[in-house]
Amino acid sequence: xxxxxxxxxxxxxxxxxxxxxxxxxxxxxxxxxxxxxxxxxxxxxxxxxxxxxxxxxxxxxxxxxxxxxxxxxxxxxxxxxxxxxxxxxxx
Numbered sequence: 585x586x587x588x589x590x591x592x593x594x595x596x597x598x599x600x601x602x603x604x605x606x607x608x609x610x611x612x613x614x615x616x617x618x619x620x621x622x623x624x625x626x627x628x629x630x631x632x633x634x635x636x637x638x639x640x641x642x643x644x645x646x647x648x649x650x651x652x653x654x655x656x657x658x659x660x661x662x663x664x665x666x667x668x669x670x671x672x673x674x675x
Contacts, residue, residue: 606613646652 603615607615
């Protein structure tokens with residue numbers, strides 16, 4: 585079994601355990617609405633975090649100069665299975 589499957593099942597068991605505790609001590613506890621609220625809260629928080637961490641237009645439009653091109657060519661060379669004979673820069 586993959587680790588992610590094991591973690592998912594373990595998380596399901598833990599969540600089930602805690603909800604059973606809530607239902608035992610609070611018989612009218614609205615479990616369904618808590619789950620829906622938590623899911624909605626996660627969506628809202630993720631959206632807000634994406635808006636806060638979004639780069640500005642100036643930062644996103646960084647200048648592509650020769651220094652950046654050389655750095656990219658050095659760190660990310662093209663795969664050998666592609667034929668780049670027409671590209672004089674890679675020859």
